[in-house]
Amino acid sequence: MIDNNSYEVTILGQRFTVEHVQNLLVEGERCEGACYVSERVIKLDDYLRFQESRYNRVLRHELMHAALRVSGLAELMELKMEEAICVLAESVSIK
Secondary structure, three states, X not given: OOOOOOEEEEEOOEEEEEEEEOOOEEOOEEOXXXXXXXXXXXXXXXXXXXXXXXHHHHHHHHHHXXXXXXXXXHHHOOHHHHHHHHHHHHOOOOO
């Protein structure tokens, strides 16, 4: 199980807080993760803390959203392309 405390990560020199939120909603829809670059916050649904591999996959996805947006690369592509890159990043793992 992942600890419930929030923590910080650094993405391209910017500090982001990772928070766990019960029943995370984005625009009224249930969601596993969300990235708010202007607030420097990544939110993950609390239930993921009990599924470490899924937690890490969703975290990698949201970290990639943050990296693309902080770098300015997201502005050069449609959301569909950004999402495809983030899905690709989910599969990256280090053992």
